[in-house]
Amino acid sequence: xxxxxxxxPAAFAAxxxxxxxxxxxxxxxxxIAALAPQADILRAGTIWASNLRAGTLQSGQSGALQSGTAxxxxxxxxxxxxxxxxxxxxxxxRMLTRKHWSAxxxxxxxxxxxxxxxxxNIHAENPYSGAYGIPQAVPGAKMxxxxxxxENSARTQVRWGLDYIRDRYNSPRRAWLxxxxxxxx
Numbered sequence: 001x002x003x004x005x006x007x008x009p010a011a012f013a014a015x016x017x018x019x020x021x022x023x024x025x026x027x028x029x030x031x032i033a034a035l036a037p038q039a040d041i042l043r044a045g046t047i048w049a050s051n052l053r054a055g056t057l058q059s060g061q062s063g064a065l066q067s068g069t070a071x072x073x074x075x076x077x078x079x080x081x082x083x084x085x086x087x088x089x090x091x092x093x094r095m096l097t098r099k100h101w102s103a104x105x106x107x108x109x110x111x112x113x114x115x116x117x118x119x120x121n122i123h124a125e126n127p128y129s130g131a132y133g134i135p136q137a138v139p140g141a142k143m144x145x146x147x148x149x150x151e152n153s154a155r156t157q158v159r160w161g162l163d164y165i166r167d168r169y170n171s172p173r174r175a176w177l178x179x180x181x182x183x184x185x
Contacts, residue, residue, distance in 0.1 A: 088120045088134055088154035095162055101171060110172035113179055114161070122154050135161030 086094075092110055096103040117136040118124035125132050125140075132140025133150070134157040143150035146160035162172075169175040169185070179185040 086154075088122065088158060091155050092158045092162070095158055096172070099162055099166065106172040109176040110162075110165075113172060113176045113185060116179065117185075120154075122152065122157055133157040133161075135164060137161070137164070 089111065092114075093103050093107055096106050096110065114120055114134055117131075118134050120134055122133055124134070124136065126136065129136075129138050130140065131138045133143060134154065135143075137143045137157075137160065140150070143157055143160040146163065147153060147156035150156045150160065165172055165175045165185075169178060175185045
């Protein structure tokens, strides 16, 4: 498959010959800035989709592109890799939809919240409070209710964190509003 990209890096543009593509298989840059979290959320194998400021990239194409947000079949969302290679941000995006939240609406709040709490680091630890992991659970061991691998698994930590947010605040947006108002959630 091929790509057409006006702003793509020279190495990519030189190696790709334009070919027609169906609308369903095309990846286009999204205009929703709030959905452009960190670069690693958009990694799909060797595809990086942010420097596609103009043009399209078909799924399956590899290239030396950077990061951004893509529109797949008309819906802005992060590009997802195979389950074993997903970042914590990608896991969170998928879990938001599985927990029946609008990921497009709730994810920006969750991103801000956990950027502030732990920078999405699964090993983040607060030596003063004993908070641990992405959601900064106090104590960290209570994340074991979401899985035995809570110390090293982004998936388990995100699962526990989203369950906590649902039980306590009903949504990532409300958790973020509490974080802004009081400095904690």
